[in-house]
Amino acid sequence: MKHTHLKPIKSSMPLRFNQEWIDGLFSEVDVVWVGFSGGVDSHVLLHAIVSQLTAQQRRKLAVIHIHHGLSDHADSWLSHCEQVCQKLDVRFVAKRVQLEAQASVEDAARNARYQAFEQIMTSKEVLLLAHHGDDQAETVLFRLLRGTGGKGLSGMPRMRAIGVEGAYLVRPLLDISKVSIESYARQEKLKWIQDDSNADERFTRNFLRQRVVPILKERFPKMEQNIASGAKRIETDYLMLSRFAERQLAKWCNEYGGLDLSFLSEESLEERLFWLRHFLQNKSISLPQLQLENVEQMLSGREDRHPEFKLKNGRIMRHQNFIYFLPLDQEVTLAPLNKDEILKRSFDEVLVSGCNGCVLGERPEGAVLSFENGNSRKLKKWLNDLQVPSWWRNHLPYIFIDTELVAIGSLWRHPDYPHVKVEWRLSGELPLLVSLE
Numbered sequence: 001m002k003h004t005h006l007k008p009i010k011s012s013m014p015l016r017f018n019q020e021w022i023d024g025l026f027s028e029v030d031v032v033w034v035g036f037s038g039g040v041d042s043h044v045l046l047h048a049i050v051s052q053l054t055a056q057q058r059r060k061l062a063v064i065h066i067h068h069g070l071s072d073h074a075d076s077w078l079s080h081c082e083q084v085c086q087k088l089d090v091r092f093v094a095k096r097v098q099l100e101a102q103a104s105v106e107d108a109a110r111n112a113r114y115q116a117f118e119q120i121m122t123s124k125e126v127l128l129l130a131h132h133g134d135d136q137a138e139t140v141l142f143r144l145l146r147g148t149g150g151k152g153l154s155g156m157p158r159m160r161a162i163g164v165e166g167a168y169l170v171r172p173l174l175d176i177s178k179v180s181i182e183s184y185a186r187q188e189k190l191k192w193i194q195d196d197s198n199a200d201e202r203f204t205r206n207f208l209r210q211r212v213v214p215i216l217k218e219r220f221p222k223m224e225q226n227i228a229s230g231a232k233r234i235e236t237d238y239l240m241l242s243r244f245a246e247r248q249l250a251k252w253c254n255e256y257g258g259l260d261l262s263f264l265s266e267e268s269l270e271e272r273l274f275w276l277r278h279f280l281q282n283k284s285i286s287l288p289q290l291q292l293e294n295v296e297q298m299l300s301g302r303e304d305r306h307p308e309f310k311l312k313n314g315r316i317m318r319h320q321n322f323i324y325f326l327p328l329d330q331e332v333t334l335a336p337l338n339k340d341e342i343l344k345r346s347f348d349e350v351l352v353s354g355c356n357g358c359v360l361g362e363r364p365e366g367a368v369l370s371f372e373n374g375n376s377r378k379l380k381k382w383l384n385d386l387q388v389p390s391w392w393r394n395h396l397p398y399i400f401i402d403t404e405l406v407a408i409g410s411l412w413r414h415p416d417y418p419h420v421k422v423e424w425r426l427s428g429e430l431p432l433l434v435s436l437e
């Protein structure tokens with residue numbers, strides 16, 4: 001999407017967005033969502049954006065309010081948001097979420113909120129959130145206190161992908177201070193809700209905001225700007241480092257996405273941890289240092305063992321001398337097969353839809369699809385040589401014509417049967433044969 005390359009958003013007091021950015025954004029996307037809690041920050045964001053839109057652009061704007069059900073006032077917050085949107089004449093969507101039991105209610109609410117955002121957004125859509133400069137400083141401080149690394153110290157990104165491909169989350173107020181936001185709200189006579197939990201100091205962020213930041217500001221009056229600009233520098237450095245790591249890792253990974261550990265064996269422990277961290281970060285997994293060290297230890301065991309490390313969203317596994325991350329959604333794919341179902345569905349679908357209008361009768365005579373390979377030692381060795389991870393093997397389709405094995409997925413084809421071409425990939429619930437010619 002082109003707007004990712006647009007100049008940084010310049011907003012100043014009275015809060016006005018760079019018109020070029022607004023026009024570029026609305027011309028490229030189908031829907032611009034605003035995450036609206038009903039609080040002052042998101043109300044200002046919504047109001048400021050709406051006041052700069054043409055009627056045509058306004059039709060692309062939609063507001064999303066997440067009802068967490070945590071506060072006794074949650075229903076009245078929802079009605080408040082709805083009324084604000086009615087007055088501004090913009091589309092309003094509310095979504096109720098169920099919180100998962102988690103140690104921190106804050107985390108549970110945030111996770112449920114982002115999941116809801118992801119569910120609602122489709123490609124060519126953008127979600128604007130009202131995090132501002134003070135939020136950024138608090139975030140960096142908070143992460144520093146929790147012992148974060150370079151990625152965490154870069155703070156919240158101005159823009160990142162969210163959910164489906166082509167959907168983005170943007171934070172246009174990161175350069176604006178809370179003081180400026182409140183001043184805009186007073187000037188425009190906005191009404192907003194006060195979330196009672198914002199005063200609760202059992203939540204670390206509130207504790208930092210209320211107790212720690214005021215003391216720091218006595219000595220460092222420009223604390224927020226300084227932290228935010230430091231975070232920006234770290235963000236750039238970290239981006240460069242990640243690109244470098246990604247390029248290098250691509251050279252060390254096999255076609256199944258496994259990282260070849262033999263490249264790491266000569267490196268120091270620090271370097272092994274560095275590569276491991278970046279390999280996992282490329283898969284959107286960020287592990288605390290201690291867990292990362294545990295994974296590293298697990299990997300340095302004997303090669304004939306197949307250790308695995310369970311995470312909430314998948315498993316880190318080693319096969320031969322490669323490390324893989326298998327996300328939960330792929331595990332569903334790899335769950336034991338209902339072979340009858342697959343044989344019936346895949347094969348007929350292939351012949352009906354996979355190869356451009358073939359009809360059932362065109363199935364090569366005597367062709368049979370099977371997911372049983374007989375487990376011959378020769379085959380096992382061959383699959384080992386090809387580095388096919390063991391957990392995929394029972395999901396490889398074997399094509400027989402009469403009793404002769406003529407193809408194994410897209411990995412192998414019998415030289416005497418050049419007309420049999422199988423394209424195979426793991427997709428959705430069932431391994432799919434893409435075409436059989």
Ligand SMILES: Nc1ncnc2c1ncn2[C@@H]1O[C@H](COP(=O)(O)OP(=O)(O)OP(=O)(O)O)[C@@H](O)[C@H]1O
Binds near residue numbers: 035064130135
């Ligand atoms: N319940 C919600 N529904 C929709 N968007 C939300 C909700 N809660 C937060 N957001 C979005 O995420 C941003 C950051 O949330 P955070 O909880 O850090 O701030 P906040 O104190 O809720 O901000 P605000 O002053 O807008 O209430 C909000 O400004 C808003 O854009």
